[in-house]
Amino acid sequence: MPLADRFLDIRRDPHSDELIARGGDSEAHSVLQRAGFIAVVRVHETYHRAPTGLTKDDESDLAIDAVARLRAAGYHVDCDTDFDTDYRPASYLPLGSSVAHLAERIRQATTTEEAADALTELTAAHDGVLAALGDVLTATADFHDGLGQAADPYIARRLRYLADEHLHIMRTDLADTRNTLADRHAPHPGRSTCTGEVPATERERSAVCACPPPPRTLPAPPPPVAAGLRR
Structure with missing residues (x-):
């Protein structure tokens, strides 16, 4: 930062x-x-x-x-x-931090089941995050219905459109993604869980874990020398 x-x-x-x-x-x-x-x-x-x-x-x-x-x-x-003030109010985690934690769970997921579990919190039909967001949009639309200004009915219709169309697409697509992951039962090939343990048969006890070393990346060969530059 x-x-x-x-x-x-x-x-x-x-x-x-x-x-x-x-x-x-x-x-x-x-x-x-x-x-x-x-x-x-x-x-x-x-x-x-x-x-x-x-x-x-x-x-x-x-x-x-x-x-x-x-x-x-x-x-x-x-x-x-x-x-200017010396007052320092207490701070609390906002509601959005709970949803952000789902992203961290998916970043750390090593299997399709773990990723599906995190997505379930978004897509659960009754009390998932997206279902609650739909309730918020509908409640805000209801609030605008009787607010009294000329633009308020349009805002209410727009909010209901967002809930019924755009949010519906997000919910169905993410639910399909979650279900597909739940059916796969597979580890992520690019991620593994490191326990940090050293096996008892390891002769080099200074080793920090039993994970295989990362593959070596061989340096790229130098470009060929043009024939006219050779002596």
């Missing part, structure tokens, strides 16, 4: 007086979003602003909370004096 991604600025723009947060990596951007900031994606940068309609005091509270959260997560934050 570039060191520059550990630094952020949270200040009021001197020209527009808008509260702006700049810098940081994707983890810092998640912290800002959880503090209440809104991401603004441009061609050459992504920065964060306060939601519209807040009072100056509300914006200051937002900035102070973001500074505290970011510093608690180990980021260096430069900010206006009004936003």
Whole structure:
């Protein structure tokens, strides 16, 4: 990770007086979003602003909370004096970390059964991650139905379309992938489990494990010398 991604600025723009947060990596951007900031994606940068309609005091509270959260997560934050704070809130693993753990399980899987078990948590029909995501989309659509602005019914229809079409394709494709892996009962040819044990018959007891050494890669032969260059 570039060191520059550990630094952020949270200040009021001197020209527009808008509260702006700049810098940081994707983890810092998640912290800002959880503090209440809104991401603004441009061609050459992504920065964060306060939601519209807040009072100056509300914006200051937002900035102070973001500074505290970011510093608690180990980021260096430069900010206006009004936003500086020594408060460090407790941090908890977000819900997304549980799903990210599934990716780590698949990266470490050595058999098709292990990969299928991890994918089951995504594709389970009643309480899998994708089923829960569908419930979230539907609930958000229901929320927009009675919200009152002209665009809200369109947003509700769009969310239901995402749940019924795009998410449905993801669920069926991943479920098919999971079922195919569960039927194969095969080890992954490129992965093996190393126990770190040395067999009792090993004469060289300094060996760290019983795994065969990696295959040697022979150096490429030098290119042939052109006939005209020989003497």
